[in-house]
Amino acid sequence: MDSLRDKIIPVTTILLGLVAVWYVAAVFMNAPFQRDLDRRGNVTRTTLEFVQATLSQPKPTLPAPHQVAANFFENTFLRKITSNRSLVYHSWVTLSSTLVGFLFGTALGIAIAVGIVHLKSLDRSLMPWIIASQTIPILAIAPMIIVVLAAVNVTGLIPKALISTYLSFFPVAVGMVKGLRSPEIMHLDLMHTYNASANQIFWKLRVPASVPFLFASMKVAVAASLVGAIVGELPTGAVAGIGSKLLAGSYYSQTIDIWAALVAGSVVAALLVALVGLAGKIVERAMGAQPA
Amino acid sequence: MKLRPSVQQDDFMNTAVVSASGLSLTFQTNDGPVNALSDVDLTIGKGEFVSFIGPSGCGKTTFLRVIADLEKPTAGSILVNGMMPEQAREARAYGYVFQAAALLPWRTIEKNVALPLEVMGMSQSEQRARVSRTLDMVNLTGFEKKYPWQLSGGMQQRASIARALAFDADLLLMDEPFGALDEIVRDHLNKQLLELWARTDKTICFVTHSIPEAVYLSTRIVVMSPRPGRVTDVIESNLPRERPLHIRETPQFLEIAHRVRDGLRAGHSYED
Amino acid sequence: MMELLSLSTVTPKSWQSYVALALILAAVLLWPIFAEPATSDIGSFSFVLLFLLVAIGADGFPPKPAAGVLFVGAHGAVLILLAMLLGNEGAARPPFYLLMAAAWLLAWRCIALLSGLQPAARWAQILLRLVIPAIFGLWLLIFWEAITRGAGIPFILLPPPSAVGARIANSLPILAADVQQTIFKAALAGYAMGCAAGFVTAILADRFLFLRRGLMPIGNMVSALPIIGVAPIMVMWFGFGWESKAAVVVIMTFFPMLVNTVAGLAASGHMERDLMRTYASSYWQTLFKLRLPAAAPFIFNALKINSTLALIGAIVAEFFGTPVVGMGFRISTEVGRMNIDMVWAEIAVAALAGSVFYGVVALFERAATFWHPSVRGG
Numbered sequence: 001m002d003s004l005r006d007k008i009i010p011v012t013t014i015l016l017g018l019v020a021v022w023y024v025a026a027v028f029m030n031a032p033f034q035r036d037l038d039r040r041g042n043v044t045r046t047t048l049e050f051v052q053a054t055l056s057q058p059k060p061t062l063p064a065p066h067q068v069a070a071n072f073f074e075n076t077f078l079r080k081i082t083s084n085r086s087l088v089y090h091s092w093v094t095l096s097s098t099l100v101g102f103l104f105g106t107a108l109g110i111a112i113a114v115g116i117v118h119l120k121s122l123d124r125s126l127m128p129w130i131i132a133s134q135t136i137p138i139l140a141i142a143p144m145i146i147v148v149l150a151a152v153n154v155t156g157l158i159p160k161a162l163i164s165t166y167l168s169f170f171p172v173a174v175g176m177v178k179g180l181r182s183p184e185i186m187h188l189d190l191m192h193t194y195n196a197s198a199n200q201i202f203w204k205l206r207v208p209a210s211v212p213f214l215f216a217s218m219k220v221a222v223a224a225s226l227v228g229a230i231v232g233e234l235p236t237g238a239v240a241g242i243g244s245k246l247l248a249g250s251y252y253s254q255t256i257d258i259w260a261a262l263v264a265g266s267v268v269a270a271l272l273v274a275l276v277g278l279a280g281k282i283v284e285r286a287m288g289a290q291p292a
Numbered sequence: 293m294k295l296r297p298s299v300q301q302d303d304f305m306n307t308a309v310v311s312a313s314g315l316s317l318t319f320q321t322n323d324g325p326v327n328a329l330s331d332v333d334l335t336i337g338k339g340e341f342v343s344f345i346g347p348s349g350c351g352k353t354t355f356l357r358v359i360a361d362l363e364k365p366t367a368g369s370i371l372v373n374g375m376m377p378e379q380a381r382e383a384r385a386y387g388y389v390f391q392a393a394a395l396l397p398w399r400t401i402e403k404n405v406a407l408p409l410e411v412m413g414m415s416q417s418e419q420r421a422r423v424s425r426t427l428d429m430v431n432l433t434g435f436e437k438k439y440p441w442q443l444s445g446g447m448q449q450r451a452s453i454a455r456a457l458a459f460d461a462d463l464l465l466m467d468e469p470f471g472a473l474d475e476i477v478r479d480h481l482n483k484q485l486l487e488l489w490a491r492t493d494k495t496i497c498f499v500t501h502s503i504p505e506a507v508y509l510s511t512r513i514v515v516m517s518p519r520p521g522r523v524t525d526v527i528e529s530n531l532p533r534e535r536p537l538h539i540r541e542t543p544q545f546l547e548i549a550h551r552v553r554d555g556l557r558a559g560h561s562y563e564d
Numbered sequence: 565m566m567e568l569l570s571l572s573t574v575t576p577k578s579w580q581s582y583v584a585l586a587l588i589l590a591a592v593l594l595w596p597i598f599a600e601p602a603t604s605d606i607g608s609f610s611f612v613l614l615f616l617l618v619a620i621g622a623d624g625f626p627p628k629p630a631a632g633v634l635f636v637g638a639h640g641a642v643l644i645l646l647a648m649l650l651g652n653e654g655a656a657r658p659p660f661y662l663l664m665a666a667a668w669l670l671a672w673r674c675i676a677l678l679s680g681l682q683p684a685a686r687w688a689q690i691l692l693r694l695v696i697p698a699i700f701g702l703w704l705l706i707f708w709e710a711i712t713r714g715a716g717i718p719f720i721l722l723p724p725p726s727a728v729g730a731r732i733a734n735s736l737p738i739l740a741a742d743v744q745q746t747i748f749k750a751a752l753a754g755y756a757m758g759c760a761a762g763f764v765t766a767i768l769a770d771r772f773l774f775l776r777r778g779l780m781p782i783g784n785m786v787s788a789l790p791i792i793g794v795a796p797i798m799v800m801w802f803g804f805g806w807e808s809k810a811a812v813v814v815i816m817t818f819f820p821m822l823v824n825t826v827a828g829l830a831a832s833g834h835m836e837r838d839l840m841r842t843y844a845s846s847y848w849q850t851l852f853k854l855r856l857p858a859a860a861p862f863i864f865n866a867l868k869i870n871s872t873l874a875l876i877g878a879i880v881a882e883f884f885g886t887p888v889v890g891m892g893f894r895i896s897t898e899v900g901r902m903n904i905d906m907v908w909a910e911i912a913v914a915a916l917a918g919s920v921f922y923g924v925v926a927l928f929e930r931a932a933t934f935w936h937p938s939v940r941g942g
Contacts, residue, residue: 010778029801061801121678125700128693135922136915137875139792140895143883144907147899148721223788230790234883242793250796250884259795266789268930362838381844388842394835398857407853411843439935459696 014280019065023055029062033232063256071260084240087264094229095268097157100227101164106218108165109172116173117206118179118198123254125223130173138167142231160241167228170288175217180212207286222272230265242268297327300302309463309495310336310359316356327520328354329365332512334523336497338462341489343498343506346551346559352499352514356465359497360388372463384412386463387456391471393448394453395440397543402427402436403454412459426454429488446477450484457492464496471501479537482508486535486556507531508540515552517559525555580673581623587666588616590783591659597648599655608648612663615641619670627677634674635699638667642706646693654716664710668703675699684775728912731790731905739895739913746891747917749806754813759870761814762821763863769822775790783823789798795881802884813877817870821863828862861936864929871907871921875914 014027034054038045045053055064063071072087079086114131117122142163149159183205191201233243249258319547329351336342344352357363358370360376372380380386387408395404402423409419427433430450442447451470456464472476482505489496500506506513507529515525529548531539539545556562590598597609619637622630628843645663678696683689705725711717712724719727732739769776795812802808832855840850882892891910898906933939 006777007781010774012778012783014775014778014782023884030863031575077703079634099663104613121672121696123680124693125675126695129701132919135872136918137872138875140879140892140911140914143899144897144904147902148904151902171734219662219788220636227790230793231880231883232581234880242790245609246796250799255797255800258793262793263798265793269789355836360838360842362841381842384844386842388839390835390839394833394837394839396836398855399861400934407733410845410853411845411849441935441937441940503691 003126018100019075026060026062026064027051027054030057032061033057035059038080051233058256059253060115063259067256068259068263069210070255072263075260087245087260090240090245090261091264092244094160094226094233094242094265095162095225095272097232097241098164098222098226098229098268098272099158100166101161101166101228102222104161105165105221105225106172107167108167109217109221110176110214112169112173113176115182123239130170134170134174139169139228141166141290142228145236146232160229163232164225164228168225171217171220171224172214175213175220179213179217180206181208182213189235211283211287215276218276218280219273222276223269226265226269226272307338308335308371308374309340310334310370310372312355312358312370312498314340315355315358315365315370316364316367317351317358317363329358329455330519330520330522331368333525334526336495336512338449338495340512341498341510341514342514343510344472344516345500345502345503346507346516346556347511349503349521350516350559352516352522353467353519354521356497356499357517358468360386360465360531373374374542384408386465387459387461389449389453389456389464389469391468393440393445393452395448395451396552400437400439400450401432401443401545402540403449404440405458408455408459422458422460426458427451429491430440430454431484438511444477445473446481447471449481453485453488457488464494466496466498468499468501470505478505485509490533503549503552504540507545507552508535513548513552515555517556522559524559525551526540527551527555573636577624578673578676580669580676581620584616584666587662587669588613592909594657594659594662597657597659597663598652600744601655604724606876609645612641616663616666616670617643623670623673624836627681630850631677631681634670634677638674638775641701642724644708646706646709649710653713656665656710656714657663660714661710664707668707671699671703673763695919696725720902720904723908727905728908729811732910732912735906739909741889741918742894742910743889743913744805744893745889746878746882747875747921748883748905750890751813751874753806753867754810754877755817755870757810758766758814758817758874759821759867761771762818762866765818766822766825767851768852769826776826780823783819783826786819787823791819792877792880794886795877796884796900798881799884804887806890807880809886809890811883812881813874816873816877820869820873821866824862824866824869828859831862832858860933861929861938863931864925867925868922868929870920871925877920 012140029052031050033052036058037043037049054060058069060067073089075085079088081092082087098236116127116191145163146159149155180202185247188201189203191205218220229241229244230246233241234247242261245261245264246258249255249261263267298303312332312515313336314357315329315334315524316327317326317330324550332351332355334355344355348350354363359372359377371378373383373385375383389546398406399407405423405426406419408424414422414539423436425434427436430453431449432447432454435447435451440451444449453466453469455465460539472479473481485496486509496509498509500509511529513527513529514523515527516522517524527548529549531544580604615637617843619634619641622633622637624630625633642664645660646669668773675696678692678699681692682694708722709724709726723731750939751824765779769779792812794815795808798808798815802811829851834855836858840854844854879892880888882908883896888894890915895911898910900906930939
């Protein structure tokens with residue numbers, strides 16, 4: 001198959017190469033500590049034993065891939081999902097606020113885009129701020145939102161979801177404005193020759209034309225939403241979620257835990273983006289788009 | 293009026309700019325193989341103006357691209373200036389004019405014309421001299437500092453012809469260069485091209501799908517037909533070399549156009 | 565004919581004016597505007613009414629003078645209202661907000677009139693493009709100020725913009741030190757290294773098809789991952805200084821640059837590439853004369869995306885541990901001490917820095933891709 005030669009083999013090769021580099025790096029980065037340890041414990045090892053030791057430290061500088069994989073596997077599949085060491089539990093905590101924030105953000109983004117496309121004064125006054133706000137490190141606000149809301153006894157899912165909403169509505173709004181404005185002049189002129197109302201033009205022309213833009217921006221939005229939820233878990237020393245795992249790992253130098261949490265976050269991100277992409281494909285297929 | 297010296301066959305081979313024999317090219321596509329060129333034999337002598345005409349898919353552009361070493365033939369042989377196409381390309385034996393002007397938008401007109409000269413590593417002063425000479429040839433003096441998008445379509449295409457002329461290759465390959473222009477501009481450029489050809493004595497291979505354009509410009513018209521792409525007729529033009537625009541209403545001109553149309557019909561080009 | 569022309573340029577009174585008039589009436593009926601009647605200064609109040617009524621009266625003149633009077637009327641009224649708040653924090657009654665709303669409606673009418681203008685002069689177009697969003701931003705601040713002070717919202721929940729402004733003015737040395745640490749050391753160094761590394765890798769991936777095929781799917785996927793999570797690891801490896809933040813920024817900016825540059829190198833047309841081939845141009849000649857210039861819009865797109873990512877990376881990485889300076893450090897510690905005005909000051913500075921960073925890149929982009937339709941067209 002062509003996809004085997006053009007995609008799978010190169011990607012696997014690069015990934016294997018990365019894993020090999022990772023192992024070599026792990027040996028070298030963990031070696032100084034191991035040497036120190038051996039000197040103090042008066043242990044002499046052969047080179048092979050030494051390499052093995054560097055790859056099985058409990059708190060390595062760079063954990064070896066198999067250590068991360070083992071930790072990830074253990075905390076994902078072998079623990080009860082109610083346990084607070086379970087990665088499934090932490091991922092779910094993060095995922096739930098991600099999804100709530102993402103849904104609100106998408107709805108808000110679409111509403112704003114519709115307003116901007118229909119009201120000229122909104123277009124001229126609000127649109128520049130939306131574009132400018134993309135240049136601002138919005139994530140910096142996250143800790144304040146969490147703490148301030150905690151001060152008025154709003155904790156848990158809502159503050160994190162708020163950050164996710166905030167992060168995800170920008171890409172959707174910008175993408176939808178672009179999408180709703182994407183119909184060609186010729187098509188708009190055609191609708192005018194039918195004396196179609198603004199409402200008809202909106203539903204029959206603008207909305208269908210905007211669908212690919214919507215899903216493209218939703219992919220960006222869902223990834224941003226997840227980042228927002230994770231960062232939202234950092235400042236308060238939240239007890240649950242991928243962000244809290246990262247923070248706890250960094251306090252107690254549990255490097256393997258950090259890496260496993262990173263892997264969990266990546267898996268969640270990949271799943272979310274893939275789901276949005278799949279939904280987009282299905283909708284576009286149903287609307288008669290050419291299968292790519 | 294200057295008459296072309298009639299040449300003997302063996303003599304002719306020595307001055308052949310392009311000589312193809314048994315040339316074939318098959319593309320492998322998802323829908324199976326496509327015979328873009330099938331068993332083409334053709335010799336083009338020095339100083340000729342040869343037009344290639346036929347419906348789309350007849351291989352006229354493909355033939356030009358094979359000469360230019362932009363496609364590799366799958367069978368047969370072809371020599372350009374007595375060399376393999378690849379060697380000819382590396383020796384910069386030809387200038388190529390595409391369907392669109394393909395000027396680089398970030399370069400001014402003079403910088404665009406200088407592009408091949410830069411690639412060939414000519415000195416600054418040499419570049420300047422050649423750019424002003426060739427821009428003069430296509431009547432674009434005064435537009436050196438303009439950017440391509442500030443010029444009309446006809447002027448852009450003239451600039452791209454200047455770019456092909458800048459390094460003084462003897463062979464000019466033109467792939468429907470005026471196809472995207474309106475007819476009035478096209479008439480004008482046809483006339484200018486003939487004058488240019490008379491002045492420089494270059495060999496020109498010209499792909500077109502316009503019968504009047506082919507007849508008006510050429511000393512020889514190669515009629516091609518599709519599925520498989522092949523040469524069905526070669527028509528020698530006996531029009532004088534000096535050709536005002538109104539020559540196109542003379543019986544002599546219409547007679548040749550009629551023969552071209554007959555050739556196309558014989559190649560089933562008017563059928564679905 | 566002249567008469568007809570002048571008639572058609574006169575706009576009828578708008579719904580905003582009618583509603584504003586109704587709101588003003590309601591405000592008068594519901595007097596006083598503050599909880600303590602003694603502090604509800606009738607003199608100032610009548611000036612507010614005067615400004616608003618003049619603005620309403622002007623609505624109906626030709627758009628340009630109407631917009632001017634509406635602007636002055638609405639904002640004059642709001643200024644007096646905000647000034648009246650002094651000493652009445654938390655004591656605003658409904659009439660206060662009704663008058664605010666009336667002024668806001670008139671400002672909206674002003675924006676609508678301005679949006680409808682189509683001046684011929686270029687400078688006037690640019691001025692309008694700046695003024696209209698500026699009025700919108702101004703009103704965000706006005707409402708923020710009026711509601712936080714009028715309703716007496718606790719300072720730690722949301723300080724009024726005036727307090728944030730005062731805090732910025734009072735803490736310039738601290739803010740400057742934080743900017744120096746976070747932006748000029750961590751963000752810029754990481755940005756330069758990450759973009760350069762992404763660019764070089766993209767050239768390599770372009771040269772070697774196998775590398776491109778292997779790297780591109782990975783690069784596309786990584787862009788969706790929460791890369792910011794590597795921050796704690798980088799802090800462990802490179803210490804608390806700016807180096808660890810720069811490392812986070814390098815990783816965050818690498819992939820957008822890689823993906824965009826590879827896409828850009830594929831953007832030059834077939835015809836142009838064939839052209840270079842007919843010149844027997846070498847790989848590097850084609851790269852520098854054709855493909856890199858054609859890729860410039862994509863590369864600048866990555867540079868712009870990365871300018872924001874660099875600031876985010878540098879600030880958020882500081883949440884995981886820094887020396888006692890830096891914008892992320894300041895935000896997380898001042899949040900802990902409930903000095904929310906300092907946090908807002910830091911955020912305002914970050915927003916300003918982000919916009920300037922982006923703007924500088926955008927200026928370079930305009931200069932370098934002047935030929936691209938998106939630039940030369942607008």
